[in-house]
Structures are given as structure tokens and as C-alpha cells.
Amino acid sequence: MNDSPPLGGNGPAAQVHTGHGTQNNYTFFSNGDADPRRLADSSQGKAPRAVAEDELKWLRHRFIHPVGYTTAYDVLEERHTVLVDGSPGSGRRATARVLLCSLPRKEGRFLELLPYREAEEEWLDPQQVGEADQLLLDLSGRDEQDWPHVEARLSGFRKVVRDRRAHLAVVLPHRVGRLLSPEYGALRVEISRPPRHRLEHDLIKRRLRLAGLDATVADPLPARLRQHLDQRPPLREVADLAHLLCEAGRSAGPGESFLHWCEAAIAAVTDCGPDVVDLLKRLRRAPHRALLLSAAMLHGARADTVHLAATRLLADVSHPENTTSLLERQGLGGRLERIRAGQGPDRLVRFDKLRFDEAVRDHFWDNHPDLHGPLRDWVGSALWLPGLTDADAERLVIRFAEQCCRTRRPEDLFHLVERWASRTDRGAAVRAAAHLLKYGVHDHRIGRDCRNRIYKWATDRNISKGLRRVLISVCFAVLPVRHPYAAMVRLHHLATHEGPGTEAREALVELALGDHRLHRWMLGRLARPGTQRNRGTDLALFLPLTDPARLLAVGGRAVPLVAEAEVVRSLVDGWRGVLRDVAWEAWRRPVYAWLGACVSAETRYAHLLLDVLVEACQESSEAQVRLYATARSWATGCSPGDASRGAVAEVVMQKISESQRSNRAAGNEEAPAP
Incomplete structure (x- = not known):
């Protein structure tokens, strides 16, 4: 799961222990000549550091302490380093983040360290440690065989952390505890979930309260819900279930009890794949399947917009239109009913089951790999469907990004970023490209691929003007939230190849002057031999930093x-x-x-x-x-x-x-x- 407050849409919860958070709403169809630094900024102009602080507050407000949390906090506070261990799904990463943001502090900032070397950055660079910083190193994706190398590198880094009054929380790879030396064994704390659903119960009640619903309806938990929790799903899935309970509660009709909410939420998190397969067995003809997939991608859009999208999808997959007379065809309402969808008085299309749209999308991406290219191209042109609102466009971009991340197909995402970014005649396309790349950067499954591709683009002086604006935006407003030094490296290259413009230089200088650590680091980068790509550009960057x-x-x-x-x-x-x-x-x-x-x-x-x-x-x-x-x-x-x-x-x-x-x-x- 992506470990940040969610970007919107109907996907599962992003933060462990949390469920869905506040939506970040994008406005694609305005301000065509906007400052490129703001293209991907949906945070009301907040600096990246402020956005990072907001993310931590959002998580801490929804976090439920696991067993071992207090011990881990004591070790972190006293020894300046804690190694967080636990089984997958126990909330290790969220625990590490909350431990860091719970420390008393008057200075310092939160920084997420890369778990491996990227581009020109040194891995565990001591220069990135500032006074009283809170540092997260997530090694959960590394193999246990890597630990001896990590341990050797970590020793010297920990000394810098202590000397600068900083704190470091490390999320250990699974099953690495037996490989720890005595020195690191003393820093290891294993977290776990308490028995009898106590943590899950508290999590669900907190989410109900935050949604403005009566939390006492969950006392006690119904047997159906307890049976589901007996399977010990990962906490991120419990958080997702809590969000769905809130969603079901808000849309519940008169007389529907909490048990009804539970049935709807559990049905939504239960694998809907078989239901989709059964439905497709009855939907043999391409027009019906096109309508089903269009309704899934544009779930919540107007019915006539969904219909038009389905017509275009049929054309994009080279399928001839139905030759039946228009007067003989079934009405749109009947066709929607056939795909288990409907439209309310607002004419917006919705399926009759929570998350069924997500299951449909997953099915097509998983079972029809030959459709990946046509679907990508269809999404690329669907932004300009008549009647598509800003909110519809936002959801379409996010749903496509979710599939690229889930199926680990970053190249599809990069293809559409380049395609949209080249449409400088359409400001909405450039902004959509920025938000698509923003989603990929924050996803733990393809985030590294996105950072590497941004680096490759940034070092290419022949990229399009629109793509350059997209990269400036993402490197200024998105990447620095978690990886500010990676953002500085890429902005530096963009500035070097900027030509007559100054947008990348201005973004780099503003970012550097906004944080004394980045200011210090950038001065050092400009001074170090071997890093300069263009001495004239570096000196032009140096002067405003003085x-x-x-x-x-x-x-x-x-x-x-x-x-x-x-x-x-x-x-x-x-x-x-x-x-x-x-x-x-x-x-x-x-x-x-x-x-x-x-x-x-x-x-x-x-x-x-x-x-x-x-x-x-x-x-x-x-x-x-x-x-x-x-x-x-x-x-x-x-x-x-x-x-x-x-x-x-x-x-x-x-x-x-x-x-x-x-x-x-x-x-x-x-x-x-x-």
C-alpha cells in the first residue's frame, strides 16, 4: 500500500492503522499558464516540509498503539535509534513514523531515507542528517541477506545521528532478528497486535468518531465482524474495512443497523473477483463489456459521459459498433442494470455493491494483458470527454495510476505522462501528467522506478517543454515531501539543461533557501568537484544562495x-x-x-x-x-x-x-x- 494520506478515489487505505483520509482535490481545467512549481501542488501552496508535517499529524491522529510501542519509544528516546520488528501486516512502518513524530522537539524535521543508493546520492549520507532530525529508514523491502551490509553501513551513520541529537527509526526486514549482533539486538523491539481484537475494535471506533458517526454502535463487535477479524488480516486491511464501515454508515437507509454496515463493508473487502467472472460470463458481447469497464473507470460520472466513453473504448479496441438500429437497442438504464449498475436522480452511475468498480478494474488489468496498451491510450484521450467534471478527471487519473502501481507497470504510467505533457496546447493535460507522476512517486511499489525515470528525464536536454514543467512541479512540490535531496539532484540537472528559461533555477533556489539543511547541502554540491554539469549554470545558482x-x-x-x-x-x-x-x-x-x-x-x-x-x-x-x-x-x-x-x-x-x-x-x- 502507498504509505501516505490517500490521493483520492476508491482504492484501499494508504496509511497503516488509518483507512481513508482527507481527499486532495485537483483542479485540472483551470490556470493553463500556472507556475510550473504549482502544477502538482494540491496543498494550498504549502511548502513540502509543511505537507510532510501534515501527513504525520494525519497519521498520528488515527494511530492505535500496538503491543511494544511504549518500549520502542523508550529505546528511541534514550538510544537515539530503534529497530522496529514484527510480522508483515503488524503496522511496523506506521509505528516507526508515529514514534518519530511523537518525540518532543523544537527543531529538526522528518526525513525518509532511501533504503538503497539512487542516482548520484550516497546511501545513508551523513550530510543529510540535521540537528534534531527525525529519520526513517524502511528496510522492510530488503532481503535478510542484505542485513550484514546494512549493519556495517549503519554503525557510522548512527554516530552522526547521536552527535547531532537526531533520532533514527529503522523498519527491519522480516526474519532478520536472528542475524542481529548484540549491539543491534539491544535496539530491536518487536511490535504485535493485542489479542481478542482490542486494537482492531479501537481502530474501528476511532474511525467512526472521526467520520462523525456514533462509535457506540460498535459495542460490542457483531459476531460477523469478529469472524472476519479472526482471520487476522493485515492492519492496513482492517483500516480499509473501517473506512468502508464509515462509508456504509453515511449512505445507510432508515432502519439499517450496524450489522448491515458490517455486511456491506465485509462484502466489499472480500474478493469480488468471482462475482465479476460470473457477470462476464453473461456479458459476452463487446458493447456490454465496454460499458462495464467504462462504468468502472468513471464510477460516479454522469450516465451519458459513461456511455460516450464506452463508445470510444469500442472504437479504440477496433471493434465494430452494433449494427442494430438505434431504435431497436436497449435503453441505457437497462444496459446499466445488466452490468449491475444504475443511476440515481443525479444521473450518476454507481454499481450496486461497494468496491465492485475496483474489482472490475482489477479483473481487466489482471486477465487481459493485451488490453493494457489500448486502455492506456483510451485513458489518455478520455480526459476531454464532454460532460467530464474535474472530479471525474481526478478519479480517472488516480484509477489508472492505481492499476499501473498494483500491476507494477510503471512504463504505462511514464508513457501517458510523456503523452499528456507534450500537449502544451491543453493546460489540463500537463497538470494531469503532473498528478499522475505524483501518484507514482508516492507509491512504494513503483516509487523507485519513478524517481529513476525522473532522473533520466532530468538529465536529458531534449525533453519537451511540457515534460520539463511537469518535472519541475513534481521535484519542487512532491518529491521533497519525503526525499528532498533526490529532488535537489534532479532540479539541479533540469536547471543545467534549462536553456534560456529560469523556472528550474528558481524552483531549486526557493527549495534550498526554504530549509537550512538543503541550503547547506546545495552549497556543498555546487562546490564539490566532479558534480558540476555546467560551471556557468552552477555559478548562476550559487549567487542567489549567498x-x-x-x-x-x-x-x-x-x-x-x-x-x-x-x-x-x-x-x-x-x-x-x-x-x-x-x-x-x-x-x-x-x-x-x-x-x-x-x-x-x-x-x-x-x-x-x-x-x-x-x-x-x-x-x-x-x-x-x-x-x-x-x-x-x-x-x-x-x-x-x-x-x-x-x-x-x-x-x-x-x-x-x-x-x-x-x-x-x-x-x-x-x-x-x-
């Missing part, structure tokens, strides 16, 4: 960025390249800003800005002359009577002179005074 207000801001930390040795090295290397290779007109104002900060900043660290500039030009007498001339130009532009600027310029000259004396003392060739 905002003195951001570098001098403490923000609850012990010292500002400019006082960190690692950042100073990056700044010196960056300024050295700027002063050597960039025209004076481009770096004059940034230098003015640094000099001005030395006058106005109420901090004892402002003088470090001058140290960086002087050290950056230490190896070039020409650069020293240019820096001092710029300082004098800035000082002479002050208002009469303002001596502070002149004093700063004199300090610059003194520091340059000291640098020259130091060079001479070291045996370097004498450089002329500025």
Missing part, C-alpha cells in the same frame, strides 16, 4: 550557516569561481549585499562574510583588486555623514593586505597592493 540574511540567520541553531566550517569552505570555493569567471555586473549586487550586512546585521558573525570574500580571492591579485574596488564603489555611494560603509571598505583592505603578507611569508610571489 543571501546574507539566510546565511546569518540562527533560527534556533547554535550558530548560523556562515559560522560552520563546511559551509565556509563551500562559500569560499563558490566565490572564487564567481570572482574569476563571472562578469562584474552579475556579482556586484551580491557583494554589495554582503558588505551591507556587515553594517546592518545585529550579529557577531557578520565579519565572517568579509573573511570568506577575502579568502576567495587570496590566490588572485586581480580578484583582490576587483573586490577592493567594488567595496570602495559601494562605500562612496552612501549618504553624506554615513561613515560605516567607509569603515567596512577599510576592513576589506586590511584583510586583503593581511592575506598578501601571509602569502609572502609562505614564500608566494608578492602581489601588488590594491
